[in-house]
Amino acid sequence: MKTPNKINIKIWLGASQMKLSDQKIQTARLDAELILAYALKVNRTFLHAHPDKPLTKQAIFHANNLINRRLKRVPLAYILGGKEFYGRNFVVTENTLVPRPESENNIELFKKVMQSRDTLLDVGTGCGILAITCALEALKNDINLQVFASDISSEALKVTKLNASNKKLDITFLHSNLLEDIPQKILDGITIITANLPYVDKKWVDQAQPNELHHEPQNALYAQQNGLELIYKLVSQAKALPQLRYLILEADPEQHQDIINFGKNHDLEVTEISGYCILFKTAL
Ligand SMILES: C[S@@+](CC[C@H](N)C(=O)[O-])C[C@H]1O[C@@H](n2cnc3c(N)ncnc32)[C@H](O)[C@@H]1O
Numbered sequence: 001m002k003t004p005n006k007i008n009i010k011i012w013l014g015a016s017q018m019k020l021s022d023q024k025i026q027t028a029r030l031d032a033e034l035i036l037a038y039a040l041k042v043n044r045t046f047l048h049a050h051p052d053k054p055l056t057k058q059a060i061f062h063a064n065n066l067i068n069r070r071l072k073r074v075p076l077a078y079i080l081g082g083k084e085f086y087g088r089n090f091v092v093t094e095n096t097l098v099p100r101p102e103s104e105n106n107i108e109l110f111k112k113v114m115q116s117r118d119t120l121l122d123v124g125t126g127c128g129i130l131a132i133t134c135a136l137e138a139l140k141n142d143i144n145l146q147v148f149a150s151d152i153s154s155e156a157l158k159v160t161k162l163n164a165s166n167k168k169l170d171i172t173f174l175h176s177n178l179l180e181d182i183p184q185k186i187l188d189g190i191t192i193i194t195a196n197l198p199y200v201d202k203k204w205v206d207q208a209q210p211n212e213l214h215h216e217p218q219n220a221l222y223a224q225q226n227g228l229e230l231i232y233k234l235v236s237q238a239k240a241l242p243q244l245r246y247l248i249l250e251a252d253p254e255q256h257q258d259i260i261n262f263g264k265n266h267d268l269e270v271t272e273i274s275g276y277c278i279l280f281k282t283a284l
Pocket residue numbers: 096097098099100103123124125126127128129130150151152153156176177178196197198199219220221230
C-alpha cells in the first residue's frame with residue numbers, strides 16, 4: 001500500500017519559516033507563504049483555508065528549490081518574477097532593480113504637476129515602474145501623456161517593454177547613457193523628467209555580508225562621488241532642455257541638501273520634497 005505523504009501545507013510552512021528565520025530573514029512567515037502559494041499556483045487565502053492538505057512530492061521539490069534561493073538572499077521579487085508598485089503588478093527580473101515603496105513618492109510629485117500636452121522622460125527606467133505608472137495615472141485624469149523611457153541597460157529595457165505591453169501602453173524606449181544618446185529632437189520636447197538613478201556608494205555596503213543588494217544589478221544601485229555622480233551629470237545635462245518644466249529626482253534624504261545646492265547652481269528651484277523624492281522646477 002502507498003504511504004500517504006505526511007507533509008501538508010501547515011507542516012511545510014512551519015519548517016520553511018524556521019529555516020528562513022534561522023537565516024535572520026525578517027519576513028520569514030510571509031515569504032514562506034508567498035513561495036508556497038506561487039509553487040502551488042494558488043493564493044495565500046487557499047493556504048490558510050487548507051492547512052491539512054498534503055503536498056505532492058513535486059510540489060515539495062519545487063517549493064524547496066525556491067526556499068533555497070531565498071535562503072541565499074535572492075530577493076523575493078526575483079523568485080516570484082514580479083513586484084507590486086503603486087497598486088499594480090510589474091514583471092521584474094534579475095536585470096532590473098526591485099521596485100522600492102519609497103519610489104511611489106515620485107508618482108505623487110508627478111501627479112501634482114502633470115498637465116495635458118506634457119512629455120515625460122523617465123531616465124534609468126529599469127522595469128519601467130515610473131514611466132508606466134505616470135502614463136496610467138495621467139490617463140486616469142484624461143491626460144494623454146507622451147512617454148519616453150530610457151536606460152543604459154538593454155536587458156532592463158526588454159523588461160520595460162514587456163511591462164508596457166502588458167499594460168497596453170504606447171511608450172518609446174531609448175537606449176542611452178543618461179541624455180547623451182537621445183536624439184535632440186526628442187529632448188527638445190521633454191517637459192518633465194523623472195529619474196531614480198543609482199545613488200548608493202559601494203563603500204556604504206559591507207560586500208562580505210549576505211545582502212539582497214548583492215543579487216541586484218550593480219549598475220542599478222551604485223554610483224561614485226558619494227552616490228551622486230549620475231544625479232549631478234543628469235542635472236547638468238537637463239539644463240540644456242528648452243521645454244523642461246520639472247525634474248523629479250530620487251535619492252537618500254541624507255544626500256538631499258547636496259543635490260539641492262547643486263540644483264541651485266543649475267537654475268533649479270526645489271518645489272517640494274516627499275520622502276526620498278525631490279521636485280525641482282526649472283526657470284521656465
Ligand atoms: C535605481 S535603478 C531604478 C529603476 C527604476 N526606475 C525604479 O525606480 O525602480 C537605476 C536604473 O538606472 C539605470 N542606469 C544606470 N546608469 C545609467 C546611465 N548612465 N544612464 C541611464 N541609465 C542608467 C540602471 O540600469 C537602472 O535600471
